[in-house]
Amino acid sequence: MHCGSLMPELPEVETYRCYFRRLAVGKPIRGVIVSDRRIFPDWSGGQLRHRLVGRTFTRTERRGKYLIAYLDARRDAASGTKAGACMVIHFGMTGSLQFSRSGLRQPPYSRAAFRFDHGALHFVDSRRFGGIWWVADLTELDRIRILGADPLSEINGPDAMSEIVRRSSQPIKQALMNQRLIAGIGNLYADEILFQSRIHPRRRPASLKRVEWERIFHSMKEVLREAIRLCSQMERYPDSYLLPHRGRDGQCPRCGAVLKTLRQGQRTTYYCRTCQK
DNA sequence: AGGACGCCCTGTTCGC
DNA sequence: TGCGAACAGGGCGTCC
Structure with a gap:
C-alpha cells in the first residue's frame, strides 16, 4: 500500500x-x-x-x-x-x-x-x-x-512571478527549479510547465515578455493543481501533458514531433522544438 | 556573489 | 546472451 x-x-x-x-x-x-x-x-x-x-x-x-x-x-x-x-x-x-x-x-x-x-x-x-x-x-x-516562495500560495500573479524569477540570470528552466526562488518545482514539472507555456527552456528570464509570464504563471498553477488533484498518478494525467510522453522517442502531444532533449545543469530537459519558442 | 560542476546512491537501460 | 558503462537527479559542497 x-x-x-x-x-x-x-x-x-x-x-x-x-x-x-x-x-x-x-x-x-x-x-x-x-x-x-x-x-x-x-x-x-x-x-x-x-x-x-x-x-x-x-x-x-x-x-x-x-x-x-x-x-x-x-x-x-x-x-x-x-x-x-x-x-x-x-x-x-x-x-x-x-x-x-x-x-x-x-x-x-x-x-x-x-x-x-x-x-x-x-x-x-x-x-x-x-x-x-x-x-x-x-x-x-x-x-x-533558504526556501523561496510557495508556487501555490505565495505567488499571486504574473508580475510577482516575473519579479521573483528574474532574480536569476540562469535559463528559465533552471530558474524555475531554483528552490531559493520558488520552492517545490523539480526537473519534471519544470519541463511540464514550460511545455504548457510554449516557452523554450533556454530562454533567459530577462528576455520574457509580459504575455509569456502570464502563460508561465498560469501553467504553473494549472499543472501543479491538476497533479495534486490526480494524486500524482501519472497514468491519469491528461494526454496533452508532456509528462506521459517524456522519455526516449517520445512525441509531442501537441504537434507530433519527436521530443528533443538537452542538458541543463546536470539534468535532462525534454521539450518540443516546434512548439516551444 | 553566484554560477558551474562533482558527488552521493543504486536500480534500470543501453551498447558492444 | 552477458556484462560493464551510462543514466536517472535533489541538494550540498567546492572551486573559480
Whole structure:
C-alpha cells in the first residue's frame, strides 16, 4: 500500500502529506524502527525512539518538497526543556511512504518506520537521497530557511512571478527549479510547465515578455493543481501533458514531433522544438 | 556573489 | 546472451 508514482516534487509531497495525515496523525506512536540511520543526517544515539514513543503527530504541512509533521508538546522529564516539536522529511529521488498493516513485514528498502496500533508507516528510499530531520524549530534547518516562495500560495500573479524569477540570470528552466526562488518545482514539472507555456527552456528570464509570464504563471498553477488533484498518478494525467510522453522517442502531444532533449545543469530537459519558442 | 560542476546512491537501460 | 558503462537527479559542497 503506497502512493505516488513520480520523483517527489511538490505535488507528490502534497500527496504524501495527505497519506501521512490519514494514516499517522492522531494515532499514538508505539514504536520506531530505524533500519538505516544514514537517513538521519543528525543522528545522535537512540534519541529518536526515546522521544517519539508514546507521543502523537498532531498536524502536517509542506514546505517546497519537504513534508513537516508536528508532534504534541511534551516536556523532557530530565531537562525540563521542551522536546523537539517537529519532524522534517525529504524524499530525495526515490523516497516514498508505505503503510503495512502487518507490522512484521518490512517493505524492501525501508529505512525507518513508525509503528502504530493499526500498522506501521515506512519511509522507503532505495537510493538514499532522502533524509529525516528532527528539530525543535524549523528555523534550525538551513535547507528549510533558504526556501523561496510557495508556487501555490505565495505567488499571486504574473508580475510577482516575473519579479521573483528574474532574480536569476540562469535559463528559465533552471530558474524555475531554483528552490531559493520558488520552492517545490523539480526537473519534471519544470519541463511540464514550460511545455504548457510554449516557452523554450533556454530562454533567459530577462528576455520574457509580459504575455509569456502570464502563460508561465498560469501553467504553473494549472499543472501543479491538476497533479495534486490526480494524486500524482501519472497514468491519469491528461494526454496533452508532456509528462506521459517524456522519455526516449517520445512525441509531442501537441504537434507530433519527436521530443528533443538537452542538458541543463546536470539534468535532462525534454521539450518540443516546434512548439516551444 | 553566484554560477558551474562533482558527488552521493543504486536500480534500470543501453551498447558492444 | 552477458556484462560493464551510462543514466536517472535533489541538494550540498567546492572551486573559480
